[in-house]
Structure formats: C-alpha cells, structure tokens
Amino acid sequence: MAGRYHSPRREAAAQATRAAILQHARTLFLAQGYCATTVSDIAHAAQVATPTVYSSTGGKAAMFAELLQPAIRDPLAAQEASAALQAGDPREVMTHCAAAARHGQERNWDLVTTLLRQPPQDEPARQAVADIADGCLTALTRIARHLTRLDALAPGIDTAHATDTLWYYFGHNSWHSLIIERGWSFDQAEPWLLDAATHALLAQP
Structure with missing residues (x-):
C-alpha cells in the first residue's frame, strides 16, 4: 500500500499560512480585544478563507492559548x-x-x-x-x-x-x-x- 505523498513545499506553505494567521490574530487581539475580534476578522486580515483559520489553528480560543x-x-x-x-x-x-x-x-x-x-x-x-x-x-x-x-x-x-x-x-x-x-x-x-x-x-x- 503506497504511503501518503509528502510535499515539503506544501508543508512549508501551510506553516507560513499558520504563522501569518497567528500574527494577525495577535495584532487584532491587542488592538481591539479578544472578545471583539472574530475569526472572520482574522481571516480577512490574513487574506485567507475563514475555514482555513479553523483548519490551521483550531479557532479563536486555540489561537489565544498559543499566543500566550x-x-x-x-x-x-x-x-x-x-x-x-x-x-x-x-x-x-x-x-x-x-x-x-x-x-x-x-x-x-x-x-x-x-x-x-x-x-x-x-x-x-x-x-x-x-x-x-x-x-x-x-x-x-x-x-x-x-x-x-x-x-x-x-x-x-x-x-x-x-x-x-x-x-x-x-x-x-x-x-x-x-x-x-x-x-x-x-x-x-x-x-x-x-x-x-x-x-x-x-x-x-
């Protein structure tokens, strides 16, 4: 049975996307507060689709926890x-x-x-x-x-x-x-x- 294809380039791109999402989440949390910031706000700032935020980071609370x-x-x-x-x-x-x-x-x-x-x-x-x-x-x-x-x-x-x-x-x-x-x-x-x-x-x- 063939193993899964591993693409270093794709993995690097995913990591870069995740890092960008976290950085924009950090900026928004600090600027307008955790409660006032939505996942859609973060997705818009990072220029990704909202589902990408969830798949990359797990959501707003998970991002907050990681940023700390x-x-x-x-x-x-x-x-x-x-x-x-x-x-x-x-x-x-x-x-x-x-x-x-x-x-x-x-x-x-x-x-x-x-x-x-x-x-x-x-x-x-x-x-x-x-x-x-x-x-x-x-x-x-x-x-x-x-x-x-x-x-x-x-x-x-x-x-x-x-x-x-x-x-x-x-x-x-x-x-x-x-x-x-x-x-x-x-x-x-x-x-x-x-x-x-x-x-x-x-x-x-």
Whole structure:
C-alpha cells in the first residue's frame, strides 16, 4: 500500500499560512480585544478563507492559548528561576527571583497587560490564562521552599507565607501598578521590588 505523498513545499506553505494567521490574530487581539475580534476578522486580515483559520489553528480560543505560550515558557525567566534554586546565598536567591519575574513580565508585556487584564471566558483561553498563573505560583513556591531549606526566612514566616509574599511582590499586579499606573520603568521597579521583598522575607543578619 503506497504511503501518503509528502510535499515539503506544501508543508512549508501551510506553516507560513499558520504563522501569518497567528500574527494577525495577535495584532487584532491587542488592538481591539479578544472578545471583539472574530475569526472572520482574522481571516480577512490574513487574506485567507475563514475555514482555513479553523483548519490551521483550531479557532479563536486555540489561537489565544498559543499566543500566550511565550509568556508561559519564557526561557530567560526559566533560566533565572533555575539559578535561584541553585543559589546558596538567600539574597542571591531573591535577586534571581526578581530577575525571573522581570523577564516573564517585560519580554511579554503587551500580551500580559492587554490580554490578561480582561481574560476571555472560552475554556481553552481561560485555561491558558490559568496556566500562566499556575506556572508563576509553582516557580515561586519552589523558591520559597528553597529559602526555607536555607533557614533564611524571618521568624514567624513559613513556606506558605513566603510564597504569598513572593507572589505579592513579583506577581503581575505589582508590576502593573508601578509601570502602568505610576509610570515607572522596569529598571526602577525591579530593584525596588527586590529590596521590599527581601526586607519582608529574610531574617536580618
């Protein structure tokens, strides 16, 4: 029985079409919001038929979920989070933690600030938003446990309290408040948040 014919040129064209659709979806989501954007809008912008959008990407919610993947799996954020878990000095742990949070926010700022402030209700899209929060919380929990193992936390602070404190200082709301609402730069916000979180969490030498 003959196998299926494989055309590299056709596959490359399909991948290019898919990439174009996703890029136009990203532009429209950021410009007019997820809810206001239709699949027909995306198809028109990408100059393809509406069924092509569905066959290439799976639909609007699937596109939204895929567009958030860079924020979920940012390599520099992951590198800094890993360095935090390997550091033996508590202040070095906090420095890497702050850098990880900054990379995760700054490198994906338009997606995070625009698409996550009013998350959609479609289940795949909601799950993508939840994945970002879960990934951030998991990373911060691991760092809090590492600080506990180093016996670095101030008296009365346990791992759960440390996790919540890290979330308060390095979660999205703090960055949004300082940068969007107060006009700070990331270069201003990172050391300030690092200093505040360090003072709140670590035992004084």
